[in-house]
Amino acid sequence: MVVFEDLTDVDEWLDPMDYIAFWEAIAPYNIFSIADRDHCDGLIAGGKVRQETILKGLKHIAYDGLRSRFNLQLRLYETHAVQGAQSLH
Secondary structure, eight states, X not given: OOOOSSHHHHHHHHTTOOHHHHHHHHXXXXXXXXXXXXXXXXXXXXXXXXXXXXXXHHHHHHHHHHXXXXXXXXXXXXXXXXXXXXXXX
């Protein structure tokens, strides 16, 4: 399992995954059930929804689920000016 420090980590982890890799990677986090996967597979196999559309939605749900489960926040970036001011105090 991947340990996420913030939501940027989650985005960077999810972004490159294809449909199969997504299901394998997300399984340990128990966000989706087997029934969820079967439902998505059925929609794709039946030609009702494109795989890319399903994957986009799944990644959004996973992002939100991981955010909630691990209480993740957005990554805060400090400018060089702020970093410099902190080092003077």
